[in-house]
Amino acid sequence: MLKINSSHCQKVQMPFLTQSNIELDIKRDDLIHPVVSGNKWRKLKYLLLDAQEKCCKNLVSMGGNWSNHLHALAFAGKELGFKTTAFVRAHENQRLTPTLEDCRSWGMDLIFTSRVDYAQLRQSFQWNYFSEQFPNSYWISEGGFSELAIMGIEEIGRELDRHYDHIFLGTGSGATLVGVAKACPQSKVTGVAAFSGADYLPGQLEPYLKPQSNWHIDTEHHCGGFAKSNSELESLIDEFHQLNQIELDAVYNGKCLLAIKDAVEHGKVKQGDKVLMIHTGGLQGMR
Numbered sequence: 001m002l003k004i005n006s007s008h009c010q011k012v013q014m015p016f017l018t019q020s021n022i023e024l025d026i027k028r029d030d031l032i033h034p035v036v037s038g039n040k041w042r043k044l045k046y047l048l049l050d051a052q053e054k055c056c057k058n059l060v061s062m063g064g065n066w067s068n069h070l071h072a073l074a075f076a077g078k079e080l081g082f083k084t085t086a087f088v089r090a091h092e093n094q095r096l097t098p099t100l101e102d103c104r105s106w107g108m109d110l111i112f113t114s115r116v117d118y119a120q121l122r123q124s125f126q127w128n129y130f131s132e133q134f135p136n137s138y139w140i141s142e143g144g145f146s147e148l149a150i151m152g153i154e155e156i157g158r159e160l161d162r163h164y165d166h167i168f169l170g171t172g173s174g175a176t177l178v179g180v181a182k183a184c185p186q187s188k189v190t191g192v193a194a195f196s197g198a199d200y201l202p203g204q205l206e207p208y209l210k211p212q213s214n215w216h217i218d219t220e221h222h223c224g225g226f227a228k229s230n231s232e233l234e235s236l237i238d239e240f241h242q243l244n245q246i247e248l249d250a251v252y253n254g255k256c257l258l259a260i261k262d263a264v265e266h267g268k269v270k271q272g273d274k275v276l277m278i279h280t281g282g283l284q285g286m287r
């Protein structure tokens with residue numbers, strides 16, 4: 001296995017916190033590994049062990065041009081002696097992003113896939129169809145969403161040594177939210193959707209969390225859509241960096257902080273509440 005560090009919770013400062021007498025800690029999962037950082041390792045850990053136990057040789061998954069998931073998978077696969085293959089939502093003639101350049105340099109086979117094929121591949125039955133072309137392979141769905149990924153995420157919750165009234169984290173597939181909400185049933189857990197139109201997500205996640213109701217998806221801080229940004233988000237990230245020397249990516253973690261600020265300013269987080277934000281990594285995508 002890779003050498004993974006444990007992560008600590010660090011108290012951070014921002015004027016909007018001081019004004020409301022609210023304590024915010026940030027769990028530094030961005031520091032657990034130089035490449036396979038944040039929620040990436042948490043989600044992959046048990047999937048990789050499962051693939052090893054099943055003696056699969058090839059890890060196959062899917063993702064976009066800037067996918068943190070593919071980036072982590074390519075590196076972890078190389079380190080652990082797996083072949084890796086990815087269906088990528090991109091055109092083969094376009095210039096590779098630094099993310100995909102890394103993936104290829106770590107030995108990942110990139111299969112460029114049209115938007116239509118990519119959308120179909122999201123349906124698991126479609127992989128059953130493709131799987132014959134990839135013998136001895138282990139399929140990992142987009143973003144790693146699976147029971148095993150959720151199990152790995154639950155370990156984040158078990159590492160906390162105090163109670164938090166609120167926990168916030170960036171959300172894509174929702175696996176991280178599900179794992180944290182399961183592991184911290186006494187906290188209110190908010191997943192901040194990084195993309196627009198996430199209203200379908202609660203219905204999709206509910207079966208994994210029933211009967212718990214300590215969770216919620218914030219659909220209002222995507223800043224225009226996935227990987228979209230605006231000046232408010234950028235200045236918040238800059239200010240946070242200046243005051244705390246912690247980098248946040250604009251795709252997930254910056255939006256998460258924006259949602260916390262808004263929740264504080266609108267009284268959804270109350271004076272004296274203890275709040276945790278989980279830094280889910282993703283800094284490679286800023287290149």
Ligand SMILES: Cc1ncc(COP(=O)(O)O)c(C=O)c1O
Nearest residue numbers: 068172173174175176252280282
């Ligand atoms: C840095 C980062 N944070 C958060 C997420 C969202 O995680 P999830 O798909 O488990 O909701 C992702 C995507 O996997 C990510 O790359």
